[in-house]
Amino acid sequence: MSRHSAESHPSTRLYVAIAVILAALTALEVMVFYIEALAPVLIPILLVMMAAKFALVAMFFMHLKSDGPVLTAIFAWGVFIATAIVVGLMAIFGKFGA
Amino acid sequence: MEGPTSTGIPNRKLAMWTFIGSECMLFGTLIATYMIYRGRNLVPPYPHDLLNIPFITVTTFVLLMSSLMMVLALAAVQRNDLRATKLWLGLTALFGLIFLGGQYYEFSHFVHEGLPLSRNLFSSTFFVLTGTHGAHVAGGVIWLSTLLVRTVNGKLDARHAETVEIAGLYWHFVDVVWIILFTLIYLLV
Amino acid sequence: MAMTDAHPTGIWSWLTTVDHKRIAIMYFVVGFAFLLVAGFEGQLIRLQLAAPGRDFLDPDLYNQLFTMHGTTMVFFAGMPLVVAFFNFVVPLQIGARDVAFPRLNAFSFWVFLFGGLFLYASIPLRAMPDGGWFAYMPLTNPEYSPGPGIDFYVLSLLISGVGSIAGGLNFLVTILNMRAPGMTFMRMPLFTWMALIVSALILLAFPPFTVGLIFMLFDRSFGTHFFDAAAGADPVLWQHLFWVFGHPEVYILILPAFGIVSDVIPTYSRKILFGYPVVVFSGVLIAFLGFGVWVHHMFSVGLGPVVNAVFGGATMLIAIPTGIKIFNWIATMWGGRLRFRTAMLYAAGLVATFTIGGLSGVMHSSPPADLQQTDTYFVVAHFHYVLIGGTVFGLFCGFYYWFPKATGRMLHEGLGKAHFWLTFLALNVTFFPMHFSGLLGMPRRTYTYAEGLGLDVFNLISTIGAFIFTLSFVPLVWNLWRTWRRGEAAGHNPWDASTLEWTTASPPPHYNFAEIPTVDRRDPLWHPYIEPESRRAGDEPGGAVPRRQPDEPPEPVIMPNPSYWPLVLAVGMLLMTIGALGSLGLTLFGLFVTAVGLFAWAFEPPFGEEAH
Known part of the structure; x- marks a missing residue:
């Protein structure tokens, strides 16, 4: 099972890329929060980014995409x-x- | 030990996922309560008086990065690179501890500013929701520490990769919950 | 417990057992004891209500008794009896040697036991909870319920809830992962299917209740404001959290009974189950819809016409899959060669009485009708028809069906039938008149009623029925005693049933199956097109499952080690629970014991082969 996992799971480079995206999304969330002009659409924007982060962790870090x-x-x-x-x-x- | 399973998924891994599914309901109920009571607080202080977005952004970042450390620890133990396993497991636990330290600072700061647990509706919902999450992080730090100690003692190697994988699933779930809480509590204040 | 090999007996072996069959027996014995206690409480309530204006019980004690009756029946009689059947039957039906996590299974039992004992510790301390089994806020807040009574309720359900969630996890993984080769999902016996669905329900329904209980505990102990209207909160939130759990909970209690009946009716009708996939999927549908109907317990709160209409409509939808099952059972019996053994009587009795309870349920799914019926004896009649006519009949059905498998002895049929007819009579005599007293406006949970309201005769009949209930246990106990002394041996398959548990010895050896069978079809012991009775041993073209397991396993079988750490862990949690009544020191000590138990458990080798 573990050998099988090692082959089918994404590589280190992919993990780092996902982490960079997650960090960028978090930074973006906080930026959006401080931009007055976006206040009317703040809630949908934040919810979409939240869902994106959720999905990235579940699919790649928790391996649901390959499992x-x-x-x-x-x-x-x-x-x-x-x-x-x-x-x-x-x-x-x-x-x-x- | 165990024979092959009907689904091909190891029992403990399936159990952890099932547990995570159940935990969704636990945090879902806590989140529902927080959201329902948002804006109904009658007694000061109010959320926007106290919540410190820049500070919590930093600890959020730390917890996110601990998830990266965790997958790297799993990748390391799967290729039996025990030196790297120790490094990444240790860093994961350390980052978790930093997050908990941040939460301790935040809680004590709130209490100092006049928001003990029993102060008002905001204090009740906020402390119980984030406190439940913090307790999960603390449990994860203890779990990861035992894995680290076992690796240092030479009792954990590639044959036990599944154990690390399952601890990792738990850890990532706790991280995922924080992704939601960060948005709902702090950014949609 | 006569085992076919040298399996240890004695107290210590039971305290440390991880054998699912022994855990099942412990669940059954303890659950049955709580059933008797809660039944006695119900009997006391009926004595008080036998005539208008009696003062047999004072109002305080009356409130405590109906709270204990309901709480005990649901959490410490109904659930453990259901779980007893999960434990005994599921591994045998799927061809497994034990559950996926045997020590976790033992742990579930111990925390359930301690939760029940903790609740009943409130009696000697004169502090029984009195808020009803659903403990509505603000009645249960510190201002209106100052004593420790509600704390006993909260803490006992918190601790036993941990065991329930662990059990749900265990059986979900067991059924998904431990099936014998060839047993696809659509070849699983119906009871196993319902156990799978109920495990998922437990996992999803208990967390909201746990959260609600924690809120209540914090409001009572630490001064938080989750249900405090003065702080801006809404006490109705408790009702939502309770019923988000509470409605799936009634399916947790009824679906296993449906599963039992779906296995029993084909056996005694000599026909395969009519519409197997439909019965399976209607069970799934009931469970799914069960999460979208909780507000029908709260129509009288006044949440508005839109909310009430949506939840009323969803509730009516549930009648469809439930009705489908009823028709499937009837169609299975239709044209079958019926044998009315005791188990079959209970199964047929369920079909009849559950339908009555189901129909009154459809009546109060309509909000305007419910506003007239809510909190009256009409509702009491309804839920006793579904819980006794459904759950208890189903459990007795399973008891008579699997008793020979569990003990190796046959029960006496005549005494069994006497037991059934007394129970059937008692149910109808006690609860049918409540439809009338309820529609006449008699409120539940009121310790007496005035003369001249037209309620006297209905209440007297109900009380007579309660005595018949008490009487109904006589033939059961006599039967058990008789079988203990001189019950005839059961053999492997006394009912000529079709599923895997009947291939092994009665009682099964501790490893269940000497050889794990390979399943090639549904109802593996019946040839699909030949009636079972026209078959002889060996006359089974294409059948891959042997009708009898070999007496000895051809290869050594590695079974899980016994362990006392589950018990230690449960004791630690009990100490924490007792400490939560007011002793921080005891709580911390309990936490310490829990931690020690957890670590020792984690590092203890689970299987014999790793012992050194």
Whole structure:
């Protein structure tokens, strides 16, 4: 199993590239936060960048991209139900406007 | 020991992923509570009085980089490069400790500014949410430290790469949770 | 426990066991004991309500009793009995020698036991919780519930919840990963399927409850404001967190019963299950929809017409997959060669009584109707029909079905049937009149009622029914006693059933299977097109699964080592829990014991072969 993992998992160079992207996205998030002109679209921009970072870590650092569908399904199931509960509760408590 | 499994995935690795799926609900509920109560705080201080974005950006960066150290540790142990394994495992744990130090500083600063746990709705939701995450980081640091000690003692090598991989999955998940918390708590203040 | 080999007995072997069959027996015995205790509490409640204006129980004690009755039944009787069947049956049905994590399995049992004992420690301390099994805020905040009663509730459910999550994790991995070669998902027996679904439900439903309990603990102990309206919070959040868990929880209790019945009905109908894939997927659908209906417990909160309509509609949808299962069971029996053994009676009884409870459930899925019915005895009637007529009937069905496999002895059929008919009678006599008292407006959780409201006769009948319940345990205990003394041997497959657990000895050796079978079809012991009775031994064209396991394993079998660290870890958590009532020193000591247990566990070799 470990030998198989070593062959199919991404290389060190890819890991570093992902980390650079993650760092850049974080910097970008904080920059966006301080730019007044972007205030009206701040929430969608930040959520998209957050989701991008989430996906990068899950796919490459946690190897979901190379590890096959079973583990992805288990994780996606948890993320989906959790997200649905968060969004549902926020909607019930009137967090998305009238 | 164990024979081949029905899915081809080792039992412990499948268990860790299942646990992570369950943890999504734990943090999901905590996040839902924080989001529902956002803007409902009636007693000062308020989030924007206290949250220090530049400071937390630095500790966020440290935690993100610890994930890089973690994958490098796994790659090292898989090719049985134990010197590199020790280096990267140690750095991962160290970066986790720096993050925890930052959180300790942040918490004590808030308390000093008049926000103990029982102060108001913001203190309740903020401390329990970020504190739960911090407890997960602390557990991860202890776990990684035992792996480091075992590597130093020569009891961990490429045959145990799966153990390092599973600890890594946990560590990355804790990092992923922080990616969400950083955006929702600090940037959408 | 007669084992076919030299398997150690004695107290120490039970304290350190990691054998799923022994853990199953411990779960069953403890869960059954809690069932009797909680049943006794229900009997006391019925005595108080036998006639208007009685003062057999004072209002305080009454509140404590219905809280303990509900909490015990759901968390310390229903769940452990379900898990007892998971433990005994699932590894045998999938052709495995144990679960994926045997020590974690033992740990789950010990924390469940300690959680239950901790809850009942509130009785000698005169501090039983009295907030109802769903402990609504703000009734349970420190101002309105100042004593330690609610803390017992919170802490016992926190600690036993850890065991439940560990159990869900264990069985999910076991079923996904430990199936015998050839056992694809669509060849799994229905009980195993439902165990898989329920494990996923436990993993997703318990964390929100854990979080809610932690909020409640912090509000009560550390002065936080999660449910404090004066600080800007909303006490209704507790209801949401509770029911986000609580509704999946009722499927955690009912789906295993559906699974048991789906295995039992084909066996005694001499027919394969009608529409196997449909039964599987309707189970999946019930579980999935179960996360989107929690607000139907809260219609009377007044969340607005849109919210109520959405959740009411989703609730009605659940009737579809549930109804599909009912029709599948009926169609399986249709034209079958029925044998009404005790297990089959319970299965058929479930189909009938669960349907009654299901129908009243559809009635209060409609918000306007629910506003009339909520918090009345109509709802009490509904959930007792589904929990007794569904879950308890399913569990008894499984008990009579797998008892010969677990013990190697046959139960007496006549006594079993007497037990069934008494239970069936008791259920209907106790709870059917509650539909009427409820619709007449009798509120639940009120310790008495006035004369002349038309409630007297219905309540008297209900109380008589409760006595029949108590009586119904007589033939059961007699049966167990008789079988203990002189029950006839069961043999490998007394019911001529179709699944793998019936190929091994009764009781199974501790390694379960001398040789791991290779499965080539669903119902591997039945030829697909020949009726089972027309078959003789050896007459099995193409069948890859031997009808009898060899008596001795041809190769040495390596089994997991016994271990006392799960017990140590659970003791550590119990000490932390007791300490949380007010002793920081004890909490820290418990933390220390927990840490020692965890580390010793992690570095202890799990299998014999690595012992040196």
